Amino acid sequence: MADRKRTEVDWQDVRVFLALGRYRSLSAAARALQVNHATIARRIQSLEHSMGEKLVERRPDGYLLTAGGERALEAATGMEAAAQLLARADRADDEDVRGVVRINAPPALAHAFLTPQLALVTSAHPGLDIDLATDLHSVSLERRKADIAVRIGKPNDGDLIAQPVGKLAFGFYGSSARCDAVEQGAPPVFVSFDEQNSDMPEGVWLSQQFPRARVAFRAENQLLQATAARAGAGIALLPHYIGRQVPGLRPCALTPLPPAREVFLLIRGQDRHARPVRTVMRHLVDAFKENRALFSA
Incomplete structure (x- = not known):
């Protein structure tokens, strides 16, 4: 019975799971796919039933993938890449x-x-x-x-x-502990650009908006900043495409935000x-x- 179920995975279920796995947020996944929350929950439940195991766990700060969910996400990402490749190859010139x-x-x-x-x-x-x-x-x-x-x-x-x-829009991201502290009124501690790259627009904007804030960690690019923020060094101003893809980071309710x-x-x-x-x-x-x-x- 379990083997039969594993052969009946619905691609639409996989698409929804990919969105939830990337954004770790029911609301963000629903916006990305332009569906309601109930559809997301139903599709995830359907995929878990088909695969015969729990893929996600709901936490106060979002959704966490189980070990099985992480394996499924890697496989689903490969499926998506193959689907995109087929779609693009179909439009390619014969030559x-x-x-x-x-x-x-x-x-x-x-x-x-x-x-x-x-x-x-x-x-x-x-x-x-x-x-x-x-x-x-x-x-x-x-x-x-x-x-x-x-x-x-x-x-x-x-x-x-x-x-x-x-x-390209931005948000503040950090570990749960760092974000919780800021949202409870603690002064923010930031991760930003190093001195050599302090003229980058996001670094300049951050220093103008939070002139008295401590910058505890500086790095030359935003991917390194995301890694430092995930480890708890501080809160990083990141493009959403980074913040939403790095496990261990969550959005922080901190404003203002720079324009896209x-x-x-x-x-x-x-x-x-x-x-x-x-x-x-x-x-x-x-x-x-x-x-x-x-x-x-």
Whole structure:
């Protein structure tokens, strides 16, 4: 009986479980999928019944995956990637796309989002190679240091084509202990950028809004800041796409918050007809569109 049930997993149940596993919040998962809370609960219960084990536990600060849930989430993520690959391959041109496309992006965005998305490109197009480099500060496309640049905030470059792909919203994230303390009235202790990168917009905004607050830990990028916040060093101002994906972090009810920033893809005007660049651009535009709920408030 148990074996028969394990063969009857519903993909719609899996989609709901993926959303809950990513956001660890019933409300956030419901917003991302545009369904109500009851549907989320029913789908999770259905998947647990099909798999024959408990996948999630409800806690005061959100949902926690069981050991079985963590294994299921890894498998479900693979299923989603395969489904996306099939959908994109279906739209691909019959002719092979070949060449190397060099991409430059901020480190945190590259590690936490772009790398797995770009890996799908090379799977869909075996003749296409990706060279991904990271830099907190902008590189020059006009000097041909990259073919595609991913930028946060409106660019002011010269003869470049800039395509907006979505909004990047922020929130305060920390361990349960740190967030509980702040929500009960304790002064916040922050994690922010190191001195070399103190001119980053989020670091400048934080110092302006909380000029007297202690910054207990400084790191060069937001992925490192998330790791420090998870370990209890302080509260980090993070893009939602990081805060929602790092286990052990939860949103903190702390305000104000900075305005959302727009994400752009940049290419040189003369490259707009180059098939390798156009192919990667299309994949990235699709990826941001499919995952917009991960980035938005």
